[in-house]
Amino acid sequence: MNPPLNPHVAEDNFPLPLSSAIPKPEGRRGLRISNYATPIAFVFDFLSICLGSIAALLLYKALGGAHTGNETLNFLAFSVQYGLAFILFGKIHALYSYKHNLLKVRDTAGILRVSAFCFLLLSVESLFSQIAIPRLLLILSCALITLFVLFEKHAVRRLLARWKAKELGERQVLILGSGSEARRLFSFLLNSPDLRLQPVGFFEDQESEGSRVVYSHDYRFKDHATVYTGQLSLEFLRNLKISEIFMADSSLSPQKLAEISHLAAQHSAPLSFVAPVQVPGIGTPVSFRVMDGLFVTSYSGPHESSFGYVVAKRILDIGVCLCMFLVSFPFWIVAALWVKLSSPGPIFFEQERIGYKGKPFKMLKFRSMYIDAPKYGRSPEDSRDPRITSAGRFLRKTSLDELPQLINVLLGQMSLVGPRPEMPYIVSDYTLHQKQRLAVPQGLTGMWQLSADRKYAIHESIEYDLYYIENRGMFLDLAILLHTAAFAMKGI
Incomplete structure (x- = not known):
């Protein structure tokens, strides 16, 4: 393995939102998993909620919980309602959007939020309708259903993303630069296989001693790509079969940018720019606009906790x-x-x-x-x-x-x-x-x-x-x- 590049940066990286920079893959007619990804996710969510409910009921019985036939039927009805409510709230809170986020913690936060809303809603309903469900059974179902959904949703998301990527094929991507923005972009593309963009390497103008690699943001150093150096050429792009180029190096001169743009045009490879737009100490960028050819960033003040x-x-x-x-x-x-x-x-x-x-x-x-x-x-x-x-x-x-x-x-x-x-x-x-x-x-x-x-x-x-x-x-x-x-x- 190549020796690792220290993958740390002292500057923040708030790149241009990539959903607007990456071209959408062209659709093809016929039966495709990607066309049915959301309904498939609905089914898996509902099934995992049902399984979590059954597990909670079995555990409740194992703990010696007393219950009647009516209580069991009421609880099963509660579980079905929970499944439907979860899908509805999940759709509202974008649980089915499949957007990459750092270390996937926001995915987990979204699932916890929707689960809390569902249990609060249905608990209030059972209270006012006087539906007989033992409290211990409700607590067990709250814990086990949430755990089942968390495990299932992360697994199904990875599975659906792989299916989408196989259907669409992949385009080889070269990232120019190896700093903060480049590493964030690399992590984003690796964790968004449905975009069919596969980052195969980084490129820098400056020569360096020995080979280097850049690792993605993750729980362990696993996924990485080589940092190539030297002079960018058509031969290099053809050898790596590059289909698209992302510019993530803000230090390049206008002349160098013009050369790269010309080279990309010769190779018929789309060129996208990821600009480092965060200005230290003044807040967070909230909008990005192009005004008369100028890239304009608007900032908010510091985000205060409620x-x-x-x-x-x-x-x-x-x-x-x-x-x-x-x-x-x-x-x-x-x-x-x-x-x-x-x-x-x-x-x-x-x-x-x-x-x-x-x-x-x-x-x-x-x-x-x-x-x-x-x-x-x-x-x-x-x-x-x-x-x-x-x-x-x-x-x-x-x-x-x-x-x-x-x-x-x-x-x-x-x-x-x-x-x-x-x-x-x-x-x-x-x-x-x-x-x-x-x-x-x-x-x-x-x-x-x-x-x-x-x-x-x-x-x-x-x-x-x-x-x-x-x-x-x-x-x-x-x-x-x-x-x-x-x-x-x-x-x-």
């Missing part, structure tokens, strides 16, 4: 932390003894971090290194690092050394979900652009922690934090917590 969201997020933080503390309390005792016996020194490691709006606080961890290790030294990248204690190897590998940060969350210094807090000397060198990540409470987990980029410095992967800040909401927080739980269970 009072309701702030209160609900705090309630979630406290509730989940207390539950986690009660469940993990025996481990706290074991970990404390193990840390104390493995090396002399305190049980907890305290390190100053910068929190919400730049306020410093002491972040807690179970101590995983010897007491003489530099407090603000570079974090170990290998479990064999001599600074790590025997207890620390296990704690760091399982991320259980972070567990004491539940105390920071309970004290209000952190939240369960948010950008990871950084050390003062790093924050002191932040640009205006990077300081945007301090506009929300710092978190125990977040999108950066889920991504493969967690292996590198936090501030080098700011696109994850800015994506979260722009799209944050209660259901997105719940989605990130669910992805974190799945992430932990997979042992990634």
